[in-house]
Amino acid sequence: MRASRAVVVAGGCAAIVGAGWAVSPKELPTLDLVAPSTPEASATPSASPTPTATAAASPSAVPSDDEAEDDTDDDKGGERDEDESDDAATPQPSRTATPVETAEPDPVVTPVEPATQTFDGPVVTNPRGQYQARITVEGGTVTDVQAVVAGTQDAQSVQINAKAIPILRDEVLAAQTWDVAAVSGASFTSPAFIESLRGAFGQAGL
Amino acid sequence: MTGTYRVTVHAMAMPFVVELDDADPEAAEPAIAAFHADLVWADEVFSLWRDDSYLSAHLRGDIALDEAPRELREVLEACEWYREATGGGFDARRDDGVLDPTGLVKGWAVARASRHLRGARASGWMVGASGDILATGGRLRRIGIADPRVTGDPTGTPVVDVVELGGAFTALATSGGAQVVDHIWDPTTGEVARHYMQVSVAGTDLTECDAWATAIAGGGPRIVPGALERGLEVLLIAGGRYDGTYDAQTSPGWPSVR
Structure with missing residues (x-):
């Protein structure tokens, strides 16, 4: 059960970083373990299955953010608009992900933007270990998402994270009306039974 | 009979929807009656809401396992088997160490009772067991996944996903x-x-x-x-x-x- 939290938190990191995906819906970040604590066991298997596995993930991010930002930038006007909008977009993921990096504005002011930047999220600690996400930003788009630290050094944690993190696909589900033959949900009782219960309560004067 | 024959039976305080495709008109009703009877029987053996069920008596310590239908032992053993298979995730033991198989009984009872549906000589069938679905192969059926917020019977409510x-x-x-x-x-x-x-x-x-x-x-x-x-x-x-x-x-x- 402890180990379970590991994955929840790792998922949480991915969700935070997800705000950055709005900038580039086409770029599909992958979630890899950058620094595996045990040599062979973890990193290698996690690397390969992810690109396909994460494919479904990013459309979930809200694409409209992008346009909204462009609009505000348009209002400001100016030739350097594109650069600005890029710059304005870049710190967004970094701010949500890294309260640590308050010195961040400096590189943003400089007109020549470094081609690739990486931002590390805060280290989140829970009883099962520490978790930290890293995003790579290229020209304002997030191109990679990695887990710098995931879980503890102990073999079980590493194994579980290596197995569980890449294997599941993220989705966002919205309630919609579909034509279906049946619906699967948690067990429910007969309306008749509820009716009868009500009757019983009524008789009991409750 | 062509088309789909759909009927709801109640047992264990739950509704069970049975759908038969192109069933034999004369065989359909007896088959469903047998299916229903099996569920009612399972309720009599396993219900914790009835004092006179074998399970209640067994948990009280009134009867030994040998005195109950062998299915009771079967289900209790299945509980232990699944506890091991799921690495302790499914654990039917109560605080006092006594096994309470209620979590497994519905699925088990439906799987067991569904053998009677073959008697209907239908081309296919589906059972909606109060949220759990069992179907035959062959015809694809679209099944919705209930919105976790919906209470009561989720039939007809918006669903969050659809599977086949x-x-x-x-x-x-x-x-x-x-x-x-x-x-x-x-x-x-x-x-x-x-x-x-x-x-x-x-x-x-x-x-x-x-x-x-x-x-x-x-x-x-x-x-x-x-x-x-x-x-x-x-x-x-x-x-x-x-x-x-x-x-x-x-x-x-x-x-x-x-």
Whole structure:
């Protein structure tokens, strides 16, 4: 059960970083373990299955953010608009992900933007270990998402994270009306039974 | 009889919807009656809400296992088997160590009773067992996954996902959700399990799907790899968002047709 939290938190990191995906819906970040604590066991298997596995993930991010930002930038006007909008977009993921990096504005002011930047999220600690996400930003788009630290050094944690993190696909589900033959949900009782219960309560004067 | 014959029977205080495709008109009703009788029988043996059931008597210590129908022992052994298979995620033991198989009984009873449906000589059938679905292969059926917020019978309500049963998967079980809040305990911590809002498991054996869905809801993500190793596919609804949608994870082979 402890180990379970590991994955929840790792998922949480991915969700935070997800705000950055709005900038580039086409770029599909992958979630890899950058620094595996045990040599062979973890990193290698996690690397390969992810690109396909994460494919479904990013459309979930809200694409409209992008346009909204462009609009505000348009209002400001100016030739350097594109650069600005890029710059304005870049710190967004970094701010949500890294309260640590308050010195961040400096590189943003400089007109020549470094081609690739990486931002590390805060280290989140829970009883099962520490978790930290890293995003790579290229020209304002997030191109990679990695887990710098995931879980503890102990073999079980590493194994579980290596197995569980890449294997599941993220989705966002919205309630919609579909034509279906049946619906699967948690067990429910007969309306008749509820009716009868009500009757019983009524008789009991409750 | 051509077309689909649909009937609802009640047992264990739950509705069971049976759908028969192109059934023999004379055989359909007896088959469903036998199916119903089997469920009623299972209720008489396993119900904890009746003092006179074999299970109640056994848990009170009034009768030994030998004095009860052999199915009682069968289900109790299945509980222990699933506890081991799920790495402790599915744990039917109560605080005092006595086995309470209620979590497994419905899926088991439906799987067992469904043998009578063959008697209807239908080209295919489906049972909607109060949220758990069992179907025959051959014809594809679209099954919705209930919105975790919906209480009561989810039939006709908006669903969060749609899967197809009848191909590689014929059974689907869902645990958690809004029906009975906080009724699953984490066997490791003894606390109420809140790992996921709702867990759905697709496979071919309803008892197995039911046990794993309960196990994942109770034990959390560490149970998931075990289910995937057995060829089951899972849909995990982790939490709700402000805009009314849900964060969810699916295994790579989840048969969604959304």
